[in-house]
Amino acid sequence: MNIGVLGGGQLAYMICENITKTIFNCIENIYIFSDKKGVPCDLLKNIDKITLIYGDYNLENLLKFSEKCDIITYEFEAIDIDLLKNINKTETQIYPDIKYLEIIQDKFVQKEFLKNNNLNVGPYSVINNTDDIYKFIENYNYPIIIKARCGSFDGRGNIVIKNEIELNEWIVDNKDLIENYYMEAYINFDNELSICGCKNKSVINYYEPVKNIHKKSILIKTEYNIDTIKVNIKLKVKNLYEKLLDIFDTKGVICCEFFEYNNEIYINEIALRVHNTYHITLDCCNISQFELHLRSILDLEIPQLSFIKNGYMYNIISNLHTKEDILDKYEELKEKYAMKIKMYNKEAIGVRKIGHINLIEI
Ligand code: AIR
Numbered sequence: 019m020n021i022g023v024l025g026g027g028q029l030a031y032m033i034c035e036n037i038t039k040t041i042f043n044c045i046e047n048i049y050i051f052s053d054k055k056g057v058p059c060d061l062l063k064n065i066d067k068i069t070l071i072y073g074d075y076n077l078e079n080l081l082k083f084s085e086k087c088d089i090i091t092y093e094f095e096a097i098d099i100d101l102l103k104n105i106n107k108t109e110t111q112i113y114p115d116i117k118y119l120e121i122i123q124d125k126f127v128q129k130e131f132l133k134n135n136n137l138n139v140g141p142y143s144v145i146n147n148t149d150d151i152y153k154f155i156e157n158y159n160y161p162i163i164i165k166a167r168c169g170s171f172d173g174r175g176n177i178v179i180k181n182e183i184e185l186n187e188w189i190v191d192n193k194d195l196i197e198n199y200y201m202e203a204y205i206n207f208d209n210e211l212s213i214c215g216c217k218n219k220s221v222i223n224y225y226e227p228v229k230n231i232h233k234k235s236i237l238i239k240t241e242y243n244i245d246t247i248k249v250n251i252k253l254k255v256k257n258l259y260e261k262l263l264d265i266f267d268t269k270g271v272i273c274c275e276f277f278e279y280n281n282e283i284y285i286n287e288i289a290l291r292v293h294n295t296y297h298i299t300l301d302c303c304n305i306s307q308f309e310l311h312l313r314s315i316l317d318l319e320i321p322q323l324s325f326i327k328n329g330y331m332y333n334i335i336s337n338l339h340t341k342e343d344i345l346d347k348y349e350e351l352k353e354k355y356a357m358k359i360k361m362y363n364k365e366a367i368g369v370r371k372i373g374h375i376n377l378i379e380i
Contacts, residue, residue: 019044019045019046019088019089019316020045020046020047020048020049020086020087020088020089021045021047021048021049021087021088021089021090021091021312021315021316022048022049022050022051022083022084022086022087022089022090022091022110023048023049023050023051023090023091023092023093024051024090024091024092024093024094024097025050025051025052025092025093025094025097026050026051026052026054026057026058026059026060026070026093027057027058027059027093027094027362028058028362028364028371029093029094029291029292030050030052030058030059030093031057031058031059031061031062031362031363032292032297032300032306032308032360033091033093033292033308033311033312034048034050034059034062034065034068035062035308036300036306036308036309036312037312038309040318041309041312041313041316041318042067044316044318045067045316046067047067047068047069047086048067048068048069049069049070049071049083049086049087050062050068050069050070050071051071051072051073051079051080051083052070052071052072053072053073053074053075054072055072056365057363057364058362058363058364060363061363071083075097075098075101076101077101077104080101080102080104080105081104081105081108084105084108084110085108085110087110088109088110088111089110089111089112089113089315089316090105090110090111090112090113091112091113091114091270091291091311091315092112092119092290092291093291093292094171094291095119095122095123095171095289095290095291096123096168096169096170096171097119099116099119099120099123102116102119103116113268113269113270113314113315114266114268114269114270114272114290114291115267115268115269118266118268118290119290122288122289122290123168124167124168125165125166125167125168125200125287126142126144126167126200127167128287128288129142129200129202132285132288135261135265137258137261137262137285138258138282138283138284138285139284139285140202140203140205140277140284140286141154141157141158141202141203142200142201142202142203143200143201144200145164145196145197145199145200145201146196146197147196148189148196150201151185151189151201154201154203155185158203160179160180160181160182160204161178161179161180161204162178162179162201162202162203162204163176163177163178163179163201163202163203163204164176164177164179164188164199164200164201165177165199165200165201165202166198166199167198167199167200168198172235172236172237172369172370172371173232173234173235173236173369176235178204205277205279205284206279207277207278207279208278208279208280209229209247209251209277209278210229210230210231210232210275210276210277210278210286211227211228211229211230211247211251211255211275211276211277211278211283212227212228212230212240212273212274212275212276212293212295212296213225213226213227213228213255213256213259213273213274213276214271214272214273214274214292214293214295214296214299214307215259215263215271215272215310215323216263216269216270216271216272216310216311216314216320217263217266217267217268217269217272218269218314218317218320219317221320222259222260222263222264223310223320223322223323224256224259224323225296225299225303225307225323225324225325226242226244226252226324226325227247227252227255227256228240228241228242228246228247228295228296228298229241229242229246229247230275230295233338233339234338234369236333236335236338236369236371237294237295237333238332238333238335238338238339239330239331239332239333240294240295240296240297240298240330240331241329241330242298242302242325242328242329242330243328244328247278250281251278251281251283254282254283255276255283258274258276258283258285259274262274262285262288266288266290269314269315269317270290270291270311270314270315271291271292271293271307271310271311271314272288272289272290272291273288273289273291273292273293273295273296274287274288274289275287275288275289275295291311292307292308292311293307294333294371294374295331297331297360297374297376298329298330298331298376300358300360300376301327301329301358301376301378302325302326302327302328302329302376302378303323303324303325303326304321304322304323304324304326305321305323310323327378327379328379329355329376329377329378329379330355330376330377331374331375331376331377332344332347332374332375332376332377333371333373333374334361334371334372334373334374334375335369335370335371335372336366336367336368336369336370336372337366337368337369337370338369341359341373341375344375348375348377351377354379354380355377355378355379355380356377356378356380357375357376357377357378358375358376358378359373359374359375360373360374360375360376361373
């Protein structure tokens with residue numbers, strides 16, 4: 019079996035690092051496609067069975083790439099869907115199925131889809147003109163959060179608007195681009211949670227939910243401990259995830275993020291890929307989400323997913339949450355937790371995830 023991965027960032031890097039012996043034996047090659055050099059996957063270039071292919075994301079390049087692959091997966095979502103539809107016309111399979119990718123690529127369309135399928139989401143609205151924004155604020159009041167509909171992640175493209183002055187400024191700066199955004203009421207959540215797993219041969223497998231902390235819309239910490247999340251909330255998260263995977267019926271890891279507010283949960287966002295909030299599985303679970311993803315797309319057996327250790331994951335984020343910040347926190351925890359540092363071979367440009375640290379309960 020020849021596998022292709024679109025994207026050469028840290029997620030692709032960790033997928034490839036988690037090729038276990040069983041997986042290694044059932045693949046001939048893994049091809050990684052990246053539109054630039056200087057990416058985390060560059061580190062894999064001398065590894066047996068792994069080949070890096072650099073080029074622009076255009077039809078010619080991607081069709082050539084797909085000819086080498088039986089299965090293609092992706093490690094980021096902002097890929098031109100029309101290019102992928104062309105690959106879909108060939109023998110090569112893409113997982114997760116791009117009909118779901120098309121839905122989630124536009125975060126407004128994603129919210130509409132979830133709402134229409136009776137899956138709980140918070141208040142949101144399209145922005146066709148400034149009147150839409152004023153009306154929304156009349157209903158929900160400040161603050162609101164304006165989000166880029168397409169192409170953004172890690173908090174990029176999210177703007178919290180706290181008052182009229184900030185709103186007017188935003189309108190002036192974005193008046194010609196207003197339709198590229200949609201808005202959400204700011205949920206003053208009690209917790210942010212996520213869950214991740216996959217569906218194979220009609221069976222839905224998932225890890226226990228985890229609790230997350232964000233700063234400026236970017237994940238800085240994930241926590242897993244049996245008692246962290248209330249039992250009734252865990253149940254709601256799992257039920258909602260099962261409903262979601264009944265609809266998103268495809269191979270590959272799918273992650274869902276939630277807000278917990280007043281004993282209710284609301285879907286914040288869905289990712290059709292391995293996810294930062296489950297990097298903790300690398301050191302605290304029986305198998306990692308990366309191995310799970312490979313097993314899922316290759317139709318290999320999926321064991322019951324379980325946490326075998328409590329732990330934390332801290333993101334190392336340039337100009338926001340540095341390695342030193344985390345090592346300072348570790349000083350107080352080092353009696354109880356082992357530490358594993360993972361750097362991604364990325365330059366510290368702007369606010370950017372460049373590594374993570376897992377703390378594993380001893
Ligand atoms: N990524 C994809 N969607 C969300 C995230 N965080 C990962 C992928 C992608 C990398 O982030 O691995 O390649 C890009 O990060 P950056 O900082 O280079 O933009």
